[in-house]
Amino acid sequence: MKKDVKSSVADILKQEGIKYVFGHTGGHIMHMWEAVNNAGIKIIFNKQEGNAVYMADGHTRVTGIPSVILGTAGPGATNMLTGIATAYLDSIPLIAIGATVDSSAFGRNPIQDGSGRGRATEQRLAFKAVCKQAMLAPSPQEVPNMVREAFRIALSGRPGPVYIEIPSDFWGIEIDYQRIKPNQYKNTTIPRCNLKACQKISKALYGSIKPLIVVGAGAEEKGINDKLEKFLKATQIPFSVAPIAKNYIDEFNPLYLGVMRGTGNTQKVYEYMRKADFVLFLGDRMQEWEMNWYDDSLIKNAKLAQIDPDPEEIGRVYPIDLSSIGSISSFIDSVPHKKHKNSIKLKKDVEILYKKFSREKRYKDGDGINPLNLNNIIEEMASKDATIVCDTGYAKSMAIMKFRTNHKQKFLVADNNGPMGYSVPAALGAALATKKEVICFVGDGGFQMSLNELGTALNYKLKVIYILQKNKGCASLTNFHSQVYGHHCATTFKNPDYIKMAESYGMKGYGATNSEELKTTFAKAKKDKTSVIIEIQVDQDLMKWE
Numbered sequence: 001m002k003k004d005v006k007s008s009v010a011d012i013l014k015q016e017g018i019k020y021v022f023g024h025t026g027g028h029i030m031h032m033w034e035a036v037n038n039a040g041i042k043i044i045f046n047k048q049e050g051n052a053v054y055m056a057d058g059h060t061r062v063t064g065i066p067s068v069i070l071g072t073a074g075p076g077a078t079n080m081l082t083g084i085a086t087a088y089l090d091s092i093p094l095i096a097i098g099a100t101v102d103s104s105a106f107g108r109n110p111i112q113d114g115s116g117r118g119r120a121t122e123q124r125l126a127f128k129a130v131c132k133q134a135m136l137a138p139s140p141q142e143v144p145n146m147v148r149e150a151f152r153i154a155l156s157g158r159p160g161p162v163y164i165e166i167p168s169d170f171w172g173i174e175i176d177y178q179r180i181k182p183n184q185y186k187n188t189t190i191p192r193c194n195l196k197a198c199q200k201i202s203k204a205l206y207g208s209i210k211p212l213i214v215v216g217a218g219a220e221e222k223g224i225n226d227k228l229e230k231f232l233k234a235t236q237i238p239f240s241v242a243p244i245a246k247n248y249i250d251e252f253n254p255l256y257l258g259v260m261r262g263t264g265n266t267q268k269v270y271e272y273m274r275k276a277d278f279v280l281f282l283g284d285r286m287q288e289w290e291m292n293w294y295d296d297s298l299i300k301n302a303k304l305a306q307i308d309p310d311p312e313e314i315g316r317v318y319p320i321d322l323s324s325i326g327s328i329s330s331f332i333d334s335v336p337h338k339k340h341k342n343s344i345k346l347k348k349d350v351e352i353l354y355k356k357f358s359r360e361k362r363y364k365d366g367d368g369i370n371p372l373n374l375n376n377i378i379e380e381m382a383s384k385d386a387t388i389v390c391d392t393g394y395a396k397s398m399a400i401m402k403f404r405t406n407h408k409q410k411f412l413v414a415d416n417n418g419p420m421g422y423s424v425p426a427a428l429g430a431a432l433a434t435k436k437e438v439i440c441f442v443g444d445g446g447f448q449m450s451l452n453e454l455g456t457a458l459n460y461k462l463k464v465i466y467i468l469q470k471n472k473g474c475a476s477l478t479n480f481h482s483q484v485y486g487h488h489c490a491t492t493f494k495n496p497d498y499i500k501m502a503e504s505y506g507m508k509g510y511g512a513t514n515s516e517e518l519k520t521t522f523a524k525a526k527k528d529k530t531s532v533i534i535e536i537q538v539d540q541d542l543m544k545w546e
Contacts, residue, residue: 003177005170006035008144009097014039016151016182018068020059020432022052024079026072028099028112031171033070044432044460047452049076051425053083054414055453057092058429061412062387064222066093066154067429073100073168074112077123082419085130087161089416090244091217093154094161095147096131098123102169114165127163134163140173152186158310190221190309193326195334201280201305201322202335205237208278208303209342210349212269214260215249216242218283218308219328224248225407228282231332236343238350240269242284243400246411251404255350259400260290266401268353273298281306282328286317287416293317307331365514368539371469373515375402378439378467381522384408386437387430389464391423391446394475399441410434420474421449424466428453431462437526438464444495445474454505457531465525466533470495475538502533513537 003011009032013021021036022044023029037043046052049071056067071080077098087094100114100123107117116122127134133153137143143166150162205211213235215228225248232239232253240257241249249256258266270292273279279302284290292298305322306314314323324331340346363370375398382388387410388403390396396413405411412430414422424447427440447468457464473492481488502509508528510521518536525532 001177001179002174004172004174005140005143005166006031006172007038008175008177009147010035010039010041011177011179012144012147013041013068015179017065020044021068021070022046022056022059022429023070024049024052024072024076026076026099028101028168029070029072029076029097031168032097032099032166035171036070044456046425047455048450049079050081050083051421051450051453051456053080053087053094053096054419054422054450055425055429055432055456056094057083057087057414057422058389058412058426059433060092060094060429061426062410062430062433066095066151068095068097071096071098072112073098073114073123074121077114077165078121078126081126081130082417084127084161084163086414086417086419086422088131090414091159091220092161093159095150095154096127096161096163097147098127098163098165099168100136100165101167103167104169124163124165127165131163132160135165137164137166137170140170141175143170144175144177148180148185151182155186155188158312190327190330191325192330193307193324193334197322197324198331198334201307201324201331204278204303204305204322205235205280206336206338206340210276210346211237211278211280211340212257212273212276212302213237213239213280213282214241214284215239215245215282216284216286217244218285218310218313219245219248220283221327221329224329227329227332229407231337234337234339236339236346238272238346242287242290242415243413244415245283246400246405246413247409248407250407252406255347257350257353260284261397261401267357268350270298272349272353274301276302278303278305281308282331283308285313291317366539368513368537369515369518371398371538372402374467374469374518374536374538375399377515377518378441378522379403381519381526382409382439383437383526386410386439387412387434389413389423389427389430389438389440391440391442392418392420393443393446394471394479395441395443395446395467395469397476403441420446422446424450425453425456427464427466428456428462431457431464432460440464440466442466442468443475444468444470444472444498445493447498451501454501454507454531458506462531463529464531465522466531467536468498468533469536469538470498471538498533498535502531506530508532509535511535511537
C-alpha cells in the first residue's frame with residue numbers, strides 16, 4: 001500500500017501497542033505529531049524534552065512496554081541526551097525519534113542543522129554515545145524498517161534506548177508500505193541458563209556453610225517477583241538486593257539483610273557478607289556503591305557465583321567461580337527449592353544482626369522532621385501496591401535504605417546515572433501507567449530542576465504525592481563538600497513557597513514540620529483527587545547516615 005513516511009511510522013507505533021507518545025513539538029517534528037494524533041495515539045505534551053524522556057522512563061518501568069519520545073532538531077534533540085543516557089545505564093527500553101533539517105539543506109548552515117556537515121552539530125553521534133544504537137534514515141523508503149529495527153534492538157538482549165533521526169523533508173513523501181506483525185521482526189525471549197551450570201551452582205549453594213543471595217537489576221522479567229519470593233522462602237537463605245531491584249523482593253522478609261548501598265552503610269548485609277563462604281548474584285551487577293570496591297575484606301572469604309542474562313556482566317567486576325548466562329527465572333526453575341541445611345543457624349545469625357543494628361524505633365524530631373522518621377511514617381501509611389519514585393541525593397539514599405517495599409510495590413530509581421530532577425516527571429509517567437498510589441521522594445534541589453512538569457500534571461489530571469524535603473540546599477553534596485574542605489559552597493539556596501506553587505498549578509499543598517503533622521497531611525493527600533505537594537521541613541542537623 002502507499003503511505004507517507006509519518007503515517008507509516010505512526011502505524012508501526014500503533015501495532016507495537018504504544019498508547020502514549022511523550023515529548024515537545026517544533027518545526028521539524030510537528031508533522032510526526034500530526035500523524036500520531038491521527039492514529040489515535042495520545043499525545044503527552046511535556047514542558048521540556050529531557051523531562052519527557054524521564055516521564056517516558058517512569059512509564060516504561062511500571063508497564064514494561066517501551067515508550068516513545070519525539071523531539072525536534074537542534075535543542076529538541078540535545079535536550080533528550082541526559083534522559084536517554086539514564087535509560088541506557090539502567091537498561092530501560094525507549095524509542096527516541098528526532099528530526100533534523102531537510103536533507104537538501106545539510107551542511108548549508110540552516111537553523112538547527114544536526115547533520116555534522118559545515119558548522120553543524122552531529123546529533124546522531126551525540127546519541128550514539130548514550131544509547132544502544134543511533135540511526136539516521138538514509139532514505140524515506142527505509143524509515144519503516146528503521147523503526148521496526150529500533151524496537152527490536154531496544155528489547156533484545158539487554159534492553160535499552162534507541163535513537164532514530166529523520167530529515168524533515170521525508171515526512172510527507174509517499175512510500176511503498178507493508179504492514180508486518182511485531183512478532184515477525186523481533187523475538188524478546190531471554191535465553192535460559194545452562195542446566196549443568198545451574199546444577200553446579202545449586203550444589204555449591206546448598207553445600208555451603210554461610211551463603212548469601214544478592215538480587216540485582218538483571219533479574220528484571222515478567223513474573224520474577226513471585227518466583228523470587230517462593231524461591232527465597234523455600235531456601236531460607238539470607239538475601240540482599242541492589243537499589244534498582246528493590247521491588248523484585250519483599251523487604252519485610254525476616255531473612256532480608258537490607259539493600260546493597262555503601263553510602264550510609266546498611267551494616268547488616270556487609271557484616272554478614274564478610275563471613276559468608278558463598279555469594280550468589282542473581283542479576284546483580286556489583287556496582288561501586290553496592291560492593292564498596294575499595295574494601296578488600298568484603299568478599300575475600302567467599303566463593304562467588306553469578307547468573308545474568310547479559311554475558312558481558314559475567315566476571316566484569318570480580319573473578320567469578322561459577323556462572324551461567326540466562327534468565328534468573330530459568331535458573332530458579334532449574335534448581336531444587338528446599339531448605340538450606342543450616343537454615344536454623346542462618347536465621348539466628350540474621351536475628352543477631354537485626355538486634356545489633358536495630359531499625360525498628362522512633363526517632364526524635366528536632367528543628368523539623370527527622371528524615372529517618374519521615375521514611376518510617378510514609379512506609380507505614382503507603383498503599384501496599386503503591387509505586388515509589390526517588391530522586392537523586394540524600395532523599396534518594398534515605399528512601400533506598402530506610403523505606404522497605406513489599407514485592408507488590410514498585411520502586412523506581414535512576415540509580416546508575418543519578419540525575420537530579422528525574423523523579424518529578426518519572427512519577428508522572430508512573431501515574432499515567434497505573435491508577436494506584438504514586439509517591440515521590442524528592443529534595444528541594446532536585447525538585448527545582450524539573451518542577452515545570454507540574455504543568456503536565458495539571459494538563460492530564462495526574463495524581464502524584466510529592467514528599468518534598470526542604471533543606472535549602474543539595475544536602476548530600478553539602479555534607480560531602482564539608483567533609484572534604486571543612487566548609488561548603490555552591491550547594492545552598494533560598495526556596496520559593498511550594499504550597500502557593502502547588503495551588504497555582506491546581507494542586508493541593510500542605511506543610512509539615514513534625515512527624516504528627518506529616519501523618520495528618522499524608523492521610524489527607526491520599527484522599528485528594530489532584531497531585532499534592534507536602535512541603536516538609538527537614539531537620540538539617542539530623543541529616544546524617546545512621
